[in-house]
Amino acid sequence: MIRRVKYHEIDFQKYTKCLENSAQQNWYAKKEVLDELSGNWEILIYDDYRAVVPLPLKKKFGINFVIMPLFCQQLGVFSEKDDIEVNDRFLQFLKKNYKVFLYSFNHHNSFSKSLDTKKNYTIPISDYVLLRRKKYFKGRKSTAKCAQHLIYKEIELSTEHISFIEKHFKGLQKETDIKKFRDYMNFLHRNSSLKLCAAYLEEKLINVAVMVDEHTQLSLLALINDETYKTENGPSFLIDKILNKYIHEKEFNFMGSNIRGIEIFFKSFGGELREYPCLQSRILKKLS
Template structure:
C-alpha cells in the first residue's frame, strides 16, 4: 500500500473522478471540477492507482502553507470503494506533508477519525430519506411545519423550478445576514450553471401572489444525495414561510426515489429547527483542526496586517 502526495498538475483528474464516482461515500464536492472552482490549485493524497483519494484544499494566500475547508464544501476527507477503516484514515492523516502547519478540514460521515495530533469535534448535518411515498414522509412533519404549509397555500405561493441565476443571487445579496463576497459570488456563478447544464443542480423559487421572488434554494446532487447548498429568503418570504413551501415542493417531487435530502450544516438554531420540522435526523461527521501556538500567533498577526 502506497500513498502519494501529488501537486495539482500531477493529478490524473480522469482517474480521480472515476474513483469519486464509484466510491460508496462519494459526494459532489469531491469531484475534480468542483474542487477546481472552490479550491484553486488543490492538491491530493492518492492510494496506489487511485484506489482511495483525499483532496488537500491548499490555502495559498499565507506564507505558512495551510489546509482550509473551502466555501460551499461541507464535507471532504477520504473517498474509496474499498474497505475504509480507522487504520486507513490514520494512514492518510500521517501522509499529509509536514509543511502544512495549520489544518482545518471537515471529513465525511464515513471517516472515523481518532488521532492524537488533531483536535476533533463532531459537526452535524440533517438528512431526510425520500424513498417512501410523500404521504408517509408528511406524517413525520412537525405540527408547526404542517401549519406553515397551510399558510403558504393561503398566501398563494407559487413554486417555480430553474429560477434565473441573477435573480437568485440578487435575492441572496439583499437578504443574507452575511453578504456574499466577490469570491463567493464568482464561485456560485460557476457552480450553479455548470450543475444545471449537467442535470446535477436545480434552483427552486417561491413567488408571491404579486409575482415577486421571495425565496429561492439551490439543490445539488450526486450519489443518491441531494444537498440544499444555498438558500435566500426575503423578510416577507419568512413571514409567509416561503422557504417551507420550497422544501415541501422538493420533497413532494422527489418522494419515492432513492434519494436522501441533506439540509446542510448550518449551525444556526433556526436552520436546525427548519430541518427537524420535516423529520430530518442529525448525522455527524468529524471536523479536524491542527496547529501550534506559534502558527496561531502568526495567523493573528497576518489578519491584523490584512485589515
C-alpha cells in the same frame, strides 16, 4: 504507503475510478468541482489509488494551508471500503506534512480516536406521505399548511433571479464571496446540476431554494428569503413542496448548520443527523 501527489502529477483516470467505486460517494471530490471551488489542490494516495484524499490549498500569510473552499462541506478519504487503519494513516500524514486551517472528512470516515465534528442533516429517499405524517414536527406541518396560498415554481438561472439571490443572501459579506457563489451557480448550470425552486406570493418572488441536483440527491446550497414577507412562511412552504415532488427518488441533503435555529428547522422536516469529523487548528482559527 501514503504518497503526496501534486495536481499536475495526478492520474485523473485512476482518481476518478477510485471516487466512482468508493463507499463514500461525494460530489465535492470530483475534479471539475474542485477545480471550480478551489483551483489549487492536490491529493494523497494509498497503494496506487486504492484510497485517495483530495486536499484544497490556499495561501495565507505567505504559506500554503489546507482549507475547505467556500460552499464545499465534506471531502475526506475515498476508498472501496471505509478502513479505520487506512484513515488513521492519512490523518497522521496530514498532521505531519501540512499546516491545516480546516479540513472536513466525510460522514462515512471513522478514526480510532475522536475528532471534532460538525453537523449535517439529510432525509433519505422516502414516501412523502409517511415522512410528513410520522417525522414532520407538528408545528412544521401546520406552518406548511398555512402557506398553501403561495405558488411553487421551478425557475431558470436568469439576471432577474441572480439579482434576487444576491440582494437577499445572508452570510456573504464580501463581494468576492458573492461573486464566487454566482460563478458556482453558473458552473452548476453549465453542468446541468443546478435546480432553483421558488415561492411566489401572487406574482411576487419571495423565496428561492438553490440546490445541487445529482442523480440520487438534492443538496441545499442556500435558501434565500425576502424578509419583507417573513410572515408568509415561504421557507416551510418551499421545502415541503420540494420534498413532496422529489423525496421518493432523491435523498435531500440540508448541508448542515451549527446554528441552533436552522438546525431545528432542518430537523422539523424529519432531517436525520449525520455528523462528520473535521480537523481544525485552534491557533489558526484565532488568526483568521
